[in-house]
Amino acid sequence: MVFRALIDPAATGGVGVAFTDRDGALPTASASDLVRESSGWLRVDARADLGVARWRGLGFHEVVGVDQVHGDAVVVVDERLIADGVSELPRADALVSRLPGVGLVIRTADCLPVALADPHAGVVGVAHAGRRGLDVGVLARTVSVMRGLGARRLRAWIGPGICAQCYEVDAPLADEFVARHPLARATTRWGTPALDLLGVALGQLADAGVEVEVIPGCTREDADLFSHRRDGAAAGRQAAIAWLMVPGGASAGPADS
Ligand SMILES: [Zn+2]
Structure with a gap:
């Protein structure tokens, strides 16, 4: 496998979404491996050595990511940013764009990867939503920036993260988080305090008027x-990618998987 889920732009009215698994992911946890071309961004065809070679044929020619820091900053990827490139990755946890053919990437290993789009308005986004990101409102902030770019009727796809029965936290942290986010209340399969990140994300997206599809899996x-919890700090990261189809361009379908 390479993709846990692949949403064909032809089925959405022009927005593609892919969630990779271990085979399709980037080889390491390091953001510097994602983007270190002279421009700072990464062209899909230029880096056959990385897992992105498997992303060829999906309908985007550029991949942009961020240095994820569990905050609520949103990067708007526009023509100028693509043309100028970056000397280092922006510190942010979401990317949004109106540019066709640009793959927006978020990397996760237990946190929730969220793709958002208004295909009709031609606005797409991705967000990295773990406990801290959900707490500071990264999803609401991403929705707000997308609406500022013209999005009206937003839908979202949430890829696999750690499930409520696995995400154990100590009791004080659970109490503190649940006090702010009641939907997070959960218990592990073995009976200790836990947090339901998916429940919180679904609640926040519903509050923002976003229709959601959940890709199952823990x-x-x-x-x-x-999984960061299972594999430790050196765990790799799966990628969530969202892009706007180039008008008249090819539909989704990996070239070589
Ligand atoms: Zn689980």
């Missing part, structure tokens, strides 16, 4: 997915 339980 990163900690599924050996085909990377």
Whole structure:
């Protein structure tokens, strides 16, 4: 496998979404491996040595990522940013764009990867939403920036993260988080305090008027997915990619998987 889920732009009215598994992911946890071309961004065809070679044929020619820091900053990827490139990755946890053919990437290994789009308005986004990101409102912030770019009717796809029955936290942290986010209340399969990140994300997206599709799976339980909890700090990262189809361009379908 390479993709845990692949949403064909032809089926959405022009927005593609891909969630990779262990085979399709980037080889390491390091953001510097994602983007180190002279421009700072990465062209899909230029880096056959990375896992992105498997992303060829999906309908985007450029891949942009960020240095994820569990915050709520959103990078707007526009023509100028693509043309100028970056000397180092922006510190942010979401990317949004109106540019066709640009793959927006978020990397995760237990946190929730969220892709968002208004295909009709031609606005797409991705967000990295773990406990801290959900707490500071990265999803609401991403939705707000997308609406500022013209999005009206937003839909979202949430890829696999750690499930509520696996995401154990100590009792004080659970109490503190649940006080702010009641939907997070959960218990592990073995009876200790836990947090339901997916429940919180669904609540926040519903509040923002976003229709959501959930890709099933738990990163900690599924050996085909990377898990920070299970594999430790050196765990790899699966990628969530969202892009706008180039008008008249090819539909989704990996070239060689
Ligand atoms: Zn689980």
